[in-house]
Amino acid sequence: MKKVLVVDDEKLIVKGIRFSLEQDEMQVTAAYDGEEALELAKNNDFDIILLDVMLPGLSGFDVCQAIREFSDVPIIMLTAKGDDMDKILGLEYGADDYITKPFNILEVKARIRAIIRRNQKKEVTEEKTNLLVEDELTIDVESRRVTIAGKDINLTAKEFNILTLLLFHPNKVYSRDDLLKEVWGSDTLGDGRTVDVHVRRLREKIESNPGDPKYIQTKWGVGYYFRK
Numbered sequence: 001m002k003k004v005l006v007v008d009d010e011k012l013i014v015k016g017i018r019f020s021l022e023q024d025e026m027q028v029t030a031a032y033d034g035e036e037a038l039e040l041a042k043n044n045d046f047d048i049i050l051l052d053v054m055l056p057g058l059s060g061f062d063v064c065q066a067i068r069e070f071s072d073v074p075i076i077m078l079t080a081k082g083d084d085m086d087k088i089l090g091l092e093y094g095a096d097d098y099i100t101k102p103f104n105i106l107e108v109k110a111r112i113r114a115i116i117r118r119n120q121k122k123e124v125t126e127e128k129t130n131l132l133v134e135d136e137l138t139i140d141v142e143s144r145r146v147t148i149a150g151k152d153i154n155l156t157a158k159e160f161n162i163l164t165l166l167l168f169h170p171n172k173v174y175s176r177d178d179l180l181k182e183v184w185g186s187d188t189l190g191d192g193r194t195v196d197v198h199v200r201r202l203r204e205k206i207e208s209n210p211g212d213p214k215y216i217q218t219k220w221g222v223g224y225y226f227r228k
Contacts, residue, residue, distance in 0.1 A: 034058025
Protein backbone atom coordinates (compact mmCIF):
# COMPACT_ATOMS: atom_id res chain seq x y z
CA MET A 1 0.00 0.00 0.00
CA LYS A 2 1.50 3.31 -1.10
CA LYS A 3 1.63 6.12 1.44
CA VAL A 4 0.60 9.59 0.29
CA LEU A 5 0.75 12.84 2.26
CA VAL A 6 -1.84 15.39 1.12
CA VAL A 7 -1.23 18.96 2.32
CA ASP A 8 -3.92 21.59 1.79
CA ASP A 9 -5.76 23.95 4.14
CA GLU A 10 -9.01 23.40 2.23
CA LYS A 11 -10.49 20.39 3.99
CA LEU A 12 -13.00 19.63 1.25
CA ILE A 13 -10.18 19.29 -1.28
CA VAL A 14 -8.27 16.98 1.06
CA LYS A 15 -11.40 14.94 1.67
CA GLY A 16 -12.01 14.53 -2.07
CA ILE A 17 -8.42 13.52 -2.80
CA ARG A 18 -8.36 11.12 0.15
CA PHE A 19 -11.56 9.40 -0.95
CA SER A 20 -10.35 8.97 -4.53
CA LEU A 21 -6.85 7.72 -3.62
CA GLU A 22 -8.20 5.31 -1.03
CA GLN A 23 -10.32 3.77 -3.79
CA ASP A 24 -6.99 2.89 -5.41
CA GLU A 25 -5.82 1.29 -2.16
CA MET A 26 -3.46 4.09 -1.19
CA GLN A 27 -2.91 5.10 2.42
CA VAL A 28 -3.56 8.82 2.77
CA THR A 29 -2.34 11.09 5.56
CA ALA A 30 -3.59 14.69 5.68
CA ALA A 31 -2.00 17.91 6.88
CA TYR A 32 -3.62 21.34 6.86
CA ASP A 33 -0.66 23.67 7.44
CA GLY A 34 3.04 23.83 6.68
CA GLU A 35 4.36 23.03 10.13
CA GLU A 36 2.22 19.91 10.44
CA ALA A 37 3.24 18.78 6.95
CA LEU A 38 6.94 19.18 7.69
CA GLU A 39 6.68 17.26 10.96
CA LEU A 40 4.84 14.40 9.25
CA ALA A 41 7.40 14.29 6.44
CA LYS A 42 10.23 14.04 8.97
CA ASN A 43 8.65 11.21 10.92
CA ASN A 44 7.12 9.10 8.15
CA ASP A 45 8.29 7.35 4.99
CA PHE A 46 5.88 8.61 2.33
CA ASP A 47 5.95 7.47 -1.27
CA ILE A 48 4.75 10.83 -2.55
CA ILE A 49 3.56 14.22 -1.26
CA LEU A 50 0.86 16.46 -2.72
CA LEU A 51 1.68 19.96 -1.46
CA ASP A 52 -0.42 23.09 -1.88
CA VAL A 53 1.48 26.35 -2.39
CA MET A 54 -0.79 28.56 -0.29
CA LEU A 55 -0.73 27.33 3.30
CA PRO A 56 -1.10 29.01 6.69
CA GLY A 57 2.21 29.34 8.50
CA LEU A 58 4.97 27.91 6.36
CA SER A 59 4.20 28.18 2.66
CA GLY A 60 4.31 25.19 0.36
CA PHE A 61 7.61 26.51 -1.04
CA ASP A 62 9.11 26.65 2.46
CA VAL A 63 7.94 23.12 3.22
CA CYS A 64 9.28 21.79 -0.08
CA GLN A 65 12.66 23.41 0.46
CA ALA A 66 12.88 22.09 4.03
CA ILE A 67 11.95 18.54 2.99
CA ARG A 68 14.64 18.57 0.32
CA GLU A 69 17.24 19.00 3.05
CA PHE A 70 16.56 15.48 4.34
CA SER A 71 14.51 13.60 1.72
CA ASP A 72 14.14 12.98 -2.01
CA VAL A 73 10.50 11.92 -1.66
CA PRO A 74 8.61 12.96 -4.83
CA ILE A 75 6.65 16.19 -4.35
CA ILE A 76 3.83 17.43 -6.56
CA MET A 77 2.96 21.09 -5.98
CA LEU A 78 -0.65 22.25 -6.25
CA THR A 79 -0.64 25.75 -7.74
CA ALA A 80 -3.16 28.42 -8.70
CA LYS A 81 -4.44 28.13 -12.26
CA GLY A 82 -2.25 29.93 -14.77
CA ASP A 83 0.26 31.14 -12.17
CA ASP A 84 3.50 30.35 -13.99
CA MET A 85 5.62 31.92 -11.25
CA ASP A 86 4.29 29.42 -8.70
CA LYS A 87 5.20 26.57 -11.06
CA ILE A 88 8.71 27.90 -11.64
CA LEU A 89 9.30 28.56 -7.94
CA GLY A 90 8.04 25.09 -7.08
CA LEU A 91 10.62 23.54 -9.39
CA GLU A 92 13.29 25.88 -8.02
CA TYR A 93 12.59 24.68 -4.48
CA GLY A 94 12.86 21.03 -5.48
CA ALA A 95 9.37 19.92 -6.53
CA ASP A 96 9.17 17.11 -9.08
CA ASP A 97 5.96 18.21 -10.77
CA TYR A 98 3.01 20.56 -10.43
CA ILE A 99 -0.75 20.47 -10.99
CA THR A 100 -2.88 23.57 -11.40
CA LYS A 101 -6.12 24.21 -9.54
CA PRO A 102 -8.89 23.46 -10.22
CA PHE A 103 -7.71 20.00 -11.22
CA ASN A 104 -9.25 16.78 -12.44
CA ILE A 105 -8.76 14.05 -9.84
CA LEU A 106 -8.01 11.63 -12.68
CA GLU A 107 -5.02 13.77 -13.65
CA VAL A 108 -3.81 13.78 -10.04
CA LYS A 109 -4.05 10.00 -9.87
CA ALA A 110 -2.29 9.62 -13.22
CA ARG A 111 0.61 11.81 -12.07
CA ILE A 112 0.91 9.89 -8.80
CA ARG A 113 0.87 6.50 -10.52
CA ALA A 114 3.47 7.66 -13.05
CA ILE A 115 5.87 8.82 -10.35
CA ILE A 116 5.38 5.72 -8.21
CA ARG A 117 5.96 3.39 -11.19
CA ARG A 118 9.07 5.31 -12.11
CA ASN A 119 10.49 5.07 -8.60
CA GLN A 120 9.86 1.34 -8.53
CA LYS A 121 12.04 0.74 -11.57
CA LYS A 122 15.49 -0.52 -10.77
CA GLU A 123 18.30 1.84 -11.59
CA VAL A 124 20.46 0.74 -14.47
CA THR A 125 23.84 -0.38 -13.17
CA GLU A 126 26.74 1.12 -15.05
CA GLU A 127 29.95 -0.83 -15.49
CA LYS A 128 31.94 2.10 -14.16
CA THR A 129 31.10 3.13 -10.62
CA ASN A 130 33.50 6.06 -10.70
CA LEU A 131 34.19 8.44 -13.52
CA LEU A 132 36.72 11.24 -13.59
CA VAL A 133 36.22 14.08 -16.04
CA GLU A 134 38.63 16.91 -16.79
CA ASP A 135 40.58 15.96 -13.64
CA GLU A 136 38.03 17.90 -11.56
CA LEU A 137 34.55 16.41 -11.81
CA THR A 138 34.15 13.00 -10.16
CA ILE A 139 30.91 11.04 -10.10
CA ASP A 140 30.51 7.92 -7.97
CA VAL A 141 27.38 6.30 -9.38
CA GLU A 142 27.15 3.68 -6.66
CA SER A 143 27.17 6.15 -3.78
CA ARG A 144 25.60 8.94 -5.88
CA ARG A 145 28.39 11.26 -4.79
CA VAL A 146 29.64 14.17 -6.88
CA THR A 147 32.82 16.11 -6.18
CA ILE A 148 34.66 18.89 -7.96
CA ALA A 149 38.34 19.22 -7.13
CA GLY A 150 37.67 17.09 -4.04
CA LYS A 151 34.77 19.25 -2.81
CA ASP A 152 31.39 17.57 -2.35
CA ILE A 153 28.58 18.93 -4.50
CA ASN A 154 25.05 18.40 -3.20
CA LEU A 155 22.71 17.48 -6.05
CA THR A 156 19.05 16.55 -5.93
CA ALA A 157 18.06 13.14 -7.28
CA LYS A 158 16.86 14.66 -10.55
CA GLU A 159 20.00 16.77 -10.98
CA PHE A 160 22.19 13.72 -10.39
CA ASN A 161 20.21 11.62 -12.87
CA ILE A 162 20.44 14.31 -15.55
CA LEU A 163 24.17 14.64 -15.02
CA THR A 164 24.89 10.91 -15.17
CA LEU A 165 22.65 10.37 -18.19
CA LEU A 166 24.42 13.09 -20.17
CA LEU A 167 27.86 12.09 -18.88
CA PHE A 168 27.54 8.42 -19.82
CA HIS A 169 26.51 9.47 -23.33
CA PRO A 170 28.95 12.32 -24.06
CA ASN A 171 28.25 14.60 -27.02
CA LYS A 172 24.82 13.03 -27.53
CA VAL A 173 22.16 15.73 -27.65
CA TYR A 174 19.04 15.05 -25.59
CA SER A 175 15.93 17.10 -26.30
CA ARG A 176 13.77 18.31 -23.43
CA ASP A 177 11.25 15.59 -24.26
CA ASP A 178 14.05 12.99 -24.22
CA LEU A 179 15.16 14.12 -20.77
CA LEU A 180 11.59 14.14 -19.46
CA LYS A 181 11.18 10.54 -20.62
CA GLU A 182 14.56 9.30 -19.41
CA VAL A 183 14.75 11.12 -16.07
CA TRP A 184 11.13 11.78 -15.10
CA GLY A 185 9.60 8.72 -16.76
CA SER A 186 8.10 7.72 -20.11
CA ASP A 187 4.57 8.62 -19.04
CA THR A 188 5.39 11.95 -17.40
CA LEU A 189 2.98 14.80 -18.05
CA GLY A 190 5.18 17.87 -18.10
CA ASP A 191 6.83 20.51 -20.23
CA GLY A 192 10.29 21.69 -21.16
CA ARG A 193 10.44 24.29 -18.41
CA THR A 194 10.83 21.51 -15.87
CA VAL A 195 14.01 20.36 -17.64
CA ASP A 196 15.32 23.90 -18.14
CA VAL A 197 15.02 24.75 -14.44
CA HIS A 198 16.83 21.58 -13.34
CA VAL A 199 19.61 22.02 -15.90
CA ARG A 200 20.10 25.64 -14.82
CA ARG A 201 20.34 24.63 -11.16
CA LEU A 202 22.73 21.81 -12.04
CA ARG A 203 24.98 24.22 -13.93
CA GLU A 204 25.00 26.60 -10.98
CA LYS A 205 26.37 23.79 -8.82
CA ILE A 206 28.97 22.18 -11.11
CA GLU A 207 30.08 24.94 -13.47
CA SER A 208 32.62 27.57 -12.45
CA ASN A 209 30.86 29.93 -14.87
CA PRO A 210 27.24 28.82 -15.44
CA GLY A 211 26.86 31.48 -18.15
CA ASP A 212 29.67 29.86 -20.12
CA PRO A 213 29.41 26.19 -19.11
CA LYS A 214 32.28 23.77 -19.48
CA TYR A 215 30.38 20.53 -19.11
CA ILE A 216 26.68 20.76 -19.91
CA GLN A 217 26.17 22.45 -23.26
CA THR A 218 23.07 23.73 -25.03
CA LYS A 219 22.38 22.84 -28.64
CA TRP A 220 20.09 25.74 -29.44
CA GLY A 221 16.70 24.63 -30.67
CA VAL A 222 17.53 20.97 -29.96
CA GLY A 223 18.50 20.23 -26.35
CA TYR A 224 21.41 19.56 -24.00
CA TYR A 225 24.57 17.47 -24.11
CA PHE A 226 27.72 16.77 -22.08
CA ARG A 227 30.82 18.01 -23.85
CA LYS A 228 33.63 15.47 -23.67
